[in-house]
Structures are given as structure tokens and as C-alpha cells.
Amino acid sequence: MSSSSLPCKLDSPFHRIRILDSTVFQLPDSYAERYQGSGGSAHAAGMKIRLEYELKTGSFLQVDVGPGKNSDRLYGTQRTKTVEEKELCIRDLGYFSLGDFEEIEERGAFYVSRLKVNVRVYEKNGNMERFKDGKVKKQSLYKEIDIEAIMDRLELGEIIELPEVYLGRDKKLRTRLLIYKLTEEQTQKRLMVCTQQEKKKGITYKERTKFLKILITY
Structure with missing residues (x-):
């Protein structure tokens, strides 16, 4: 067809x-x-x-x-x-x-x-920690990116690109991330959809989840 x-x-x-x-x-x-x-x-x-x-x-x-x-x-x-x-x-x-x-x-x-709100986003750590023998500590290879802090700095309707990030606490998938801050009108539409989903599915989203669903698309 x-x-x-x-x-x-x-x-x-x-x-x-x-x-x-x-x-x-x-x-x-x-x-x-x-x-x-x-x-x-x-x-x-x-x-x-x-x-x-x-x-x-x-x-x-x-x-x-x-x-x-x-x-x-x-x-x-x-x-x-x-x-x-x-x-x-x-x-x-x-x-x-x-x-x-x-x-x-x-x-x-x-x-x-789009990115799920519970997936952590990382970047390579420029200040890696080392053991006494000089070997790099594996847990210091990456550092988590504060997505909400980035959103706070954006104007309504503004979009930025992070050309190299790593997704997932364990897998660390290398990818490109686009962050867009919704306009006021778009925010209200997202709130309405979120309320409808809560009613339909019989669930209550956490405030952080609502915030990220409203403000971030990828």
C-alpha cells in the first residue's frame, strides 16, 4: 500500500x-x-x-x-x-x-x-581520578550532566545542541542531544496532555517527571 x-x-x-x-x-x-x-x-x-x-x-x-x-x-x-x-x-x-x-x-x-526522563546523561570527565599506581578509576571516566540546570539557562523557545553525550548509567551510549525549551503555549498543551494521561492510566506523575515532560524534547 x-x-x-x-x-x-x-x-x-x-x-x-x-x-x-x-x-x-x-x-x-x-x-x-x-x-x-x-x-x-x-x-x-x-x-x-x-x-x-x-x-x-x-x-x-x-x-x-x-x-x-x-x-x-x-x-x-x-x-x-x-x-x-x-x-x-x-x-x-x-x-x-x-x-x-x-x-x-x-x-x-x-x-x-525523545529521551526518557529516567535515563541519565553523561559527558567525559576532564578531571579523572587515579589510583596510586596511576590507573584511572573507572567510575570517574564520566560525569553526569545536570539537564535541569541547562534548562534553567534557556529562553522560551530556545534550542541547544550537545554534540557528544553518553546515555545510561551502565551502557554509556554515545549520541547527540538536542534540548529545546517549550514556549508558554506549548507548555500548557503538555500539561493538559499529562493530566489526561494521569486520568486515563490511573497514575500520578512525580513533579520532576512533569517538569521534564513539559520542558524537554529530544
């Missing part, structure tokens, strides 16, 4: 631009045996549709329908196995995986993703 192609000079470096996302909706409880829900909103049954779309040609690369409880992250890992050289992968936060990003790079491809 395809539609008209997308003419754009910016997409020329990429053979394909792959967009992966999903949507989930509730079903009557009588469908719970076949389509088990994710547990939100007190519904026992739910269906999830996952779609990977190729933006340059308008083609569907993959469409899957299954229970609402199915993991997006595991599905993203499956789709990563099909990524080819010089492709660009754009994914929703539900598919966030440092391991997948690393494999995409190893395949000679590229990715764009």
Missing part, C-alpha cells in the same frame, strides 16, 4: 525514513481471553495496532494487530533487525531502547527519539 512520495531535500541522505508507532484501545471484557488489556482504566480487554511507515514513499512496512498488553519495546527490537544501511528510524518513547539505538548505528543507519 502506498501513496504519493514526499519531496524534500532534507531527506536525500536517507534511503528510507521509518516511523514506528502504535495505538491501543479498549474492547468489551468478553474479548479478554484473546486480547488481554494493558491493565489501565480497569478494562480487561484491549487491542494494540502497531504500524511502521516509510515516509519517503508513503508505504506501510509492517502492520501488526494484537493484545493491548504486548510490549512496544520488544516489538521495536524485532523491527530493528530489519533496519538497513542509510535508513532513518523515528520512534515514539514506547520503543526507547539504548540497545536498539546501538544496533541501528552498527547497521549504518540513524535514529531520532
Whole structure:
């Protein structure tokens, strides 16, 4: 299935631009045996549709329908196995995986993703600590970046680039990070979405999580 192609000079470096996302909706409880829900909103049954779309040609690369409880992250890992050289992968936060990003790079491809708020960001430490024998202490190779302190220095609508950072406490995935501070209007929209998600999922976000969801995109 395809539609008209997308003419754009910016997409020329990429053979394909792959967009992966999903949507989930509730079903009557009588469908719970076949389509088990994710547990939100007190519904026992739910269906999830996952779609990977190729933006340059308008083609569907993959469409899957299954229970609402199915993991997006595991599905993203499956789709990563099909990524080819010089492709660009754009994914929703539900598919966030440092391991997948690393494999995409190893395949000679590229990715764009927002950053999960619980993932730590590091830079190389210019003042590494050493043992008496001169060997560098492993825990001093990197130092954590204070993202919130950076946000405090930005003007509304301002964007900055950190060309080399390392993600994850253990993996230390080398990548490029873009930090954008939302405008007042964008902030209010994010607050509204956050409130809707809390009500829908029956959860309460921590204040730090709300702050970062509102102010930072990657």
C-alpha cells in the first residue's frame, strides 16, 4: 500500500525514513481471553495496532494487530533487525531502547527519539581520578550532566545542541542531544496532555517527571 512520495531535500541522505508507532484501545471484557488489556482504566480487554511507515514513499512496512498488553519495546527490537544501511528510524518513547539505538548505528543507519526522563546523561570527565599506581578509576571516566540546570539557562523557545553525550548509567551510549525549551503555549498543551494521561492510566506523575515532560524534547 502506498501513496504519493514526499519531496524534500532534507531527506536525500536517507534511503528510507521509518516511523514506528502504535495505538491501543479498549474492547468489551468478553474479548479478554484473546486480547488481554494493558491493565489501565480497569478494562480487561484491549487491542494494540502497531504500524511502521516509510515516509519517503508513503508505504506501510509492517502492520501488526494484537493484545493491548504486548510490549512496544520488544516489538521495536524485532523491527530493528530489519533496519538497513542509510535508513532513518523515528520512534515514539514506547520503543526507547539504548540497545536498539546501538544496533541501528552498527547497521549504518540513524535514529531520532525523545529521551526518557529516567535515563541519565553523561559527558567525559576532564578531571579523572587515579589510583596510586596511576590507573584511572573507572567510575570517574564520566560525569553526569545536570539537564535541569541547562534548562534553567534557556529562553522560551530556545534550542541547544550537545554534540557528544553518553546515555545510561551502565551502557554509556554515545549520541547527540538536542534540548529545546517549550514556549508558554506549548507548555500548557503538555500539561493538559499529562493530566489526561494521569486520568486515563490511573497514575500520578512525580513533579520532576512533569517538569521534564513539559520542558524537554529530544
